Amino acid sequence: MPINPAQLLARQFPVIEQVFSNRDTQLYALGVGVGADPLDAGQLRYVYEGRDGQLLRAMPTMANVLAYPGFWAREADTGITWQKLLHAEQEIHIHSPLPASGRVKGATRITGLWDKGEGRGAFLQQTREITDAETGQLLATVVQLSLLRGDGGFGNGGSAGAPPAPHVIPDSKPDYVCDLATPEQLALIYRLSGDLNPLHADPAVATAAGFARPILHGMALMGVAAHAVLRKVLAYDDTHFTGMRVRFTAPAWPGDTLRTEMWVRGSTVSLRVTAVERDVLVLSNARVDLT
Known part of the structure; x- marks a missing residue:
């Protein structure tokens, strides 16, 4: 059935509860390439708990995988042509540093639906609030923008206004450049944090989708870019990392050397x-917010 914009905007999602451990936090960091240099004390704090168990910290971008509602767009009640859905942007806001282990709840809702016109698709925005299940404290907000390539032309009933405008990159030489090599098996590691889409693991599925090989998860790419900022700008002090927004422009491949160019302007x-x-160019119009 076609999209019913009013019904989609009002769609209810079950609250997802997740218990995660130090092991999950370490596995996530390994899945975005952190720990490639096991002698680097900055990287080690995300993949090793320390002798007293107090060293381990969670990468801020781990918010992307906490209490994740799954690929709900393929459920029949949505009306979405899920085979033509593309992940366009991802944004996180960190309200309180993520714990290395704990129990969290994720509440998802649709917060935007914008028609681009018949044959041009539509943009759908979903927002997930992640809270500590014990205290109710808001830990992070995750915002995902998807392009529904097969679902434009529904006309009235969508959201007012337009999707957020892209972040503008300065027209100057970058202040920092960081090259991070990625291992060939990076997507196979990252998928163990919950995104089991076979596009990132099965060569036959990737070929059928038009790719030469399985591609890297977009949110793994986001994690690699976050690592570059932590490494070059923050000296691995993630307490100053309060948000990140990225726009995906082309698939990255496991094994790529990923060069992150950075411009620092205030916060x-x-x-x-x-x-x-x-x-x-695999990721652009991106920013990290600092305190």
């Missing part, structure tokens, strides 16, 4: 990421 780090060997 904003603008960035873009290029797959060096292929000279492909």
Whole structure:
């Protein structure tokens, strides 16, 4: 059935509760390439709990995988042509540093639906609030913007206004550049944090989708870019990392060397990421918010 905009905007989602451990936090960090240099004390704090168990910290971008509602767009009641859905942007806001282990709840809702016109698709925005299940404290807000390529032309009934405008990258030489090599098996590690889409693991599925090989998860790419900012700008002090927004421009491949260029302007780090060997811009119009 086609999209019913009023019904989609009012769609109810079950609250997701998740218990996660130090092991989950370490596995997430390994899945975005942190720990590639096991002698780097900055990286080690995200993959090793320390002798007293107090060293371990969660990467801020781990908010992307906490209390995740799954690929709900393929459920019949949505009307979405899920086979033509593209992940366009991802944004996180960190309200309180994420714990390395705990129990959280995630409440998801649709917060935007914008028609681009018949044959041009539509933008759908979903927002998830992640709270500590014990105290109710808001830990993070995750906002995802998807392009529904097969679902434009529904006319009235969508959201007012327009999707958020892209972040503008400064027209100057970057202040920092960070090259991070990614291992060939990175997508196979990242998927163990919950995104089991076979596009990132099965060569036959990737070929059927038009790719030469399984591609890296977009949110893994986001984690690699966050690592670059932590490494070059923050000296691995994630307490100053309060938010991140990225726009995906092309698939990254496991094994790519990912070059992150960064511009620091006050409390904003603008960035873009290029797959060096292929000279492909894979992430752009991105920013990290600092305190």
